[in-house]
Amino acid sequence: MTPDNATTVAKSDSLAPERLDVMTYRLIAMGFVLLTLVIITGAAWAQYTWHRWWSWDPKETSALVAWLVYLIYLHGRLLSWPKKATAWVAVLGALAVVFCWAGVNFLGGLHAYGKPEEGIRTAAAHSFSGMNGTEALLSKGFLVSYLAAWVVYLAAASFRSRRAALVGTVVMGLGAVLQTSAIILRSVSAGRLPFGTGYEYALSFAWAMSIVYLIVHRRINTPVFGAAALPLLLGILAYGFLLFPEKGVSPLPVALQNLFWLHLHVAIAIVSYAILIVATATAALYLVRARGAEPRGASGAEEAAE
Amino acid sequence: MAKEPTLETKAEATELSLGEWLWRTLQSVRMTIYVLPAIAVASMIGAVIPQQRPLEYYTMLYGARRGWVIAHLGLHHVYTSSWFIILIALLLANLAACAVRSWRRSALEYRGPSGEALARKLTGPRMASCWFARTTRPELQGRLVHAFGRPPGAVRVEGGTPDPVRIVGRRWSLAAYGRIVTHLAIFLVALGAVLGIMPWTSLDEEVTVSEGETWKDSGKLGFDVRLDKFRMDYYPGTGMPSLYASDVTLLANGTPLKKGTATVNKSLAAKRVSLGQSSWGLSGLRIKVTDPGGREEPVTFSLVSSADAQGNRAWELSDTPAGHVAFLSDRKWALVAQSFTPDAVEQGGKIVGSASEFPRHPAVLLQGVSGLEVGKHQFHDLGWLRKGDRLSFEGHTVRFEDVIYVSTLSARKDMGLPLVWAGFLLTTLGMIVMFYLRPRTLLVQLTPAAKGGGTEIAVAPSGRELFESDRHLIEQACEVELKQGTRPQ
Numbered sequence: 001m002t003p004d005n006a007t008t009v010a011k012s013d014s015l016a017p018e019r020l021d022v023m024t025y026r027l028i029a030m031g032f033v034l035l036t037l038v039i040i041t042g043a044a045w046a047q048y049t050w051h052r053w054w055s056w057d058p059k060e061t062s063a064l065v066a067w068l069v070y071l072i073y074l075h076g077r078l079l080s081w082p083k084k085a086t087a088w089v090a091v092l093g094a095l096a097v098v099f100c101w102a103g104v105n106f107l108g109g110l111h112a113y114g115k116p117e118e119g120i121r122t123a124a125a126h127s128f129s130g131m132n133g134t135e136a137l138l139s140k141g142f143l144v145s146y147l148a149a150w151v152v153y154l155a156a157a158s159f160r161s162r163r164a165a166l167v168g169t170v171v172m173g174l175g176a177v178l179q180t181s182a183i184i185l186r187s188v189s190a191g192r193l194p195f196g197t198g199y200e201y202a203l204s205f206a207w208a209m210s211i212v213y214l215i216v217h218r219r220i221n222t223p224v225f226g227a228a229a230l231p232l233l234l235g236i237l238a239y240g241f242l243l244f245p246e247k248g249v250s251p252l253p254v255a256l257q258n259l260f261w262l263h264l265h266v267a268i269a270i271v272s273y274a275i276l277i278v279a280t281a282t283a284a285l286y287l288v289r290a291r292g293a294e295p296r297g298a299s300g301a302e303e304a305a306e
Numbered sequence: 307m308a309k310e311p312t313l314e315t316k317a318e319a320t321e322l323s324l325g326e327w328l329w330r331t332l333q334s335v336r337m338t339i340y341v342l343p344a345i346a347v348a349s350m351i352g353a354v355i356p357q358q359r360p361l362e363y364y365t366m367l368y369g370a371r372r373g374w375v376i377a378h379l380g381l382h383h384v385y386t387s388s389w390f391i392i393l394i395a396l397l398l399a400n401l402a403a404c405a406v407r408s409w410r411r412s413a414l415e416y417r418g419p420s421g422e423a424l425a426r427k428l429t430g431p432r433m434a435s436c437w438f439a440r441t442t443r444p445e446l447q448g449r450l451v452h453a454f455g456r457p458p459g460a461v462r463v464e465g466g467t468p469d470p471v472r473i474v475g476r477r478w479s480l481a482a483y484g485r486i487v488t489h490l491a492i493f494l495v496a497l498g499a500v501l502g503i504m505p506w507t508s509l510d511e512e513v514t515v516s517e518g519e520t521w522k523d524s525g526k527l528g529f530d531v532r533l534d535k536f537r538m539d540y541y542p543g544t545g546m547p548s549l550y551a552s553d554v555t556l557l558a559n560g561t562p563l564k565k566g567t568a569t570v571n572k573s574l575a576a577k578r579v580s581l582g583q584s585s586w587g588l589s590g591l592r593i594k595v596t597d598p599g600g601r602e603e604p605v606t607f608s609l610v611s612s613a614d615a616q617g618n619r620a621w622e623l624s625d626t627p628a629g630h631v632a633f634l635s636d637r638k639w640a641l642v643a644q645s646f647t648p649d650a651v652e653q654g655g656k657i658v659g660s661a662s663e664f665p666r667h668p669a670v671l672l673q674g675v676s677g678l679e680v681g682k683h684q685f686h687d688l689g690w691l692r693k694g695d696r697l698s699f700e701g702h703t704v705r706f707e708d709v710i711y712v713s714t715l716s717a718r719k720d721m722g723l724p725l726v727w728a729g730f731l732l733t734t735l736g737m738i739v740m741f742y743l744r745p746r747t748l749l750v751q752l753t754p755a756a757k758g759g760g761t762e763i764a765v766a767p768s769g770r771e772l773f774e775s776d777r778h779l780i781e782q783a784c785e786v787e788l789k790q791g792t793r794p795q
Contacts, residue, residue: 051716
């Protein structure tokens, strides 16, 4: 996969199925390499902290499951599976990633510190509790921006308005800037990156996804992509804001005290997850755009040439 | 319609012997595709269903019928079940076979297509590029050979007498081995994991010992472990632990071998065995009784732990007489521990419960028994006694010294660890090479132009298109302004 040798697709049509398929492959290839690094750095950290590099803990296992699903995607392409089939595998991979990120917190195990401690009503009533005034303001700002960007993208896609699509991207960019500011503010007050709690993890994950989205948006410059990807981003934020009542900076659990491994492992994880979730949006769009058609995947030889 | 050639259809089955069929099946990507989802589903089951718990636990958690199904299908120990191990073994065999196949394919890719094969492209429909330069052919040839010959490339010159000359350059040819490196690296990780669980190469032992006691080695570690003290610290102003530490003395034949501290984030190593802090608990309470004459007498009560389905722990006094009743040495009176709370919560001057499992504010509810020497027992409620506090009873002073911790240390010796790290490193390198460095061959044909003393430059790449970076390389090597020319006849 090299950028200068991609399959030639008419650049005028951002939603051409071939273009979406190639983009999905590129994103998954990159996300897969990073997911491998997530597992490797996680193993190294576990060896350091728990003196055992693999324990079949639910978090470790679900990361392995996500890795296996994407491995199936890559081998499916090698076997020239129908592209729709590989796109479905990509969607399945996203489910595995979401389970690894959030679902596994409900199963206990060594990583249970990410589990929400209160019900959704309690947490929703304290959406900004624990934050200082500036951070709460920035948080409200990026939440409103992302929500507004999604609405504008939907309108732009419905009315095929380029101007509205541009407005949507600008609002989305504004949201990313506000969220970056909130993360910087929180990092300064905590003395570390915001990777310590379930809320912070969701915040960082959503931030990484907004950045990845904006980068990919340069290649798939259409409001339909925004309309498809932003609900995923808003879902991540909803999980963080609505399920964790206390959002103040709290000390790290003993197992997370090594800042080198915490920063390295979680930073790679959020970027990897973000790329793979955005790949889901492109795969879903591919499935919508390729309705009726049944294109075969690139053969192994062609894949190698790409 | 002709079937598209794929990796699988290249080796169409004719008449195969069993061995050949097995070998082909093992090295097929299709087998990988069958095994991977099976492992993924099995792993997911293991992640969702808590593993290695007593069978009663599953009945309690899932109900009688589902608990029975889990127990009888062996879903409570997925990762040690024979069917899961068979799946992993199949995947590893598949990996190894694929690595062998990749080796052959990589060797072919390393050599790349022959100059003749590429030359046919120059006149075929897939010819990529053709330029014209004003520089002479010998000078261009020298520059291109120099540019292509630089690592990680290789170069070969064909023809030239008479013209045209053909320069075959190989770019990133060693990257063809990325796939085999990745497959073998994963195999290496698995091999390391197997070595890590083999009892004759590695050690995985849990050392559980109470404060002041010594864990006796059965010959596996090579030393005994005495827990001198277990320490828990908390973040100021919170109930969150910030440190779990076991101060231990390692003893060989009764003599101290090493003294040190094992924490969650820092293990203690001796005789190639590393001791890490794994878990903790409470095994008892330490009380000190001082009689009117100033003579001190230690008293201990025993604690037992319990846990609910969510894994929340609680500590209770042992219900055995020896566990919660302590007779003093004068045999005149006794102390009875009625209740214990590790993290006392007070309301209206009364202790009403425990805020957490952590012994931040431990308290014990005591009762005194007098009249033992005359056989007329009299019970006296002494109330709650907090850690560090004192109370008086019949001239005696009773002081709650501290809780007695029990620490679990994981003793590990993993001979497979170097293989695992090497495998992880190679996996990363192999993947980067596989996804981002494409080996390719390209042919540059230099033909003196019929007019003007320049040179026609025709390029045929092995892939479908000429890489932009290769085009830049040729342009920079030629150091001339390249102009679009005509296809050589």
